[in-house]
Amino acid sequence: MSVELKTCPFCGSGGKMVHPMGQWTSKGYGQDGSRISCTSTECYVMTTAYYGETQDADAITAWNTRAYEPDQAKIAELQAEVERLKSTIAELEKR
Numbered sequence: 703m704s705v706e707l708k709t710c711p712f713c714g715s716g717g718k719m720v721h722p723m724g725q726w727t728s729k730g731y732g733q734d735g736s737r738i739s740c741t742s743t744e745c746y747v748m749t750t751a752y753y754g755e756t757q758d759a760d761a762i763t764a765w766n767t768r769a770y771e772p773d774q775a776k777i778a779e780l781q782a783e784v785e786r787l788k789s790t791i792a793e794l795e796k797r
């Protein structure tokens with residue numbers, strides 16, 4: 703599978719595809735599903751189980767979906783501004 707999984711949104715560990723078996727679903731009992739689970743042994747985050755022809759892709763999409771995607775360019779810009787202001791303050795304090 704070539705699709706990259708994002709890190710766990712709660713602990714930052716990786717994610718892995720798992721195939722829960724023998725679960726009750728709306729379609730009955732025993733159908734193998736797909737879900738993505740956090741790889742940390744101390745974090746129990748996982749997607750719901752998906753079933754059907756696109757179950758792997760559906761689980762990956764669910765795992766990789768974030769309510770909020772940080773704007774890394776804006777964060778870098780603001781960090782640079784903070785550093786510039788710190789340096790300006792340091793210069794002012796020398797006077």
Ligand SMILES: [Zn+2]
Nearest residue numbers: 710713740745
């Ligand atoms: Zn986690």
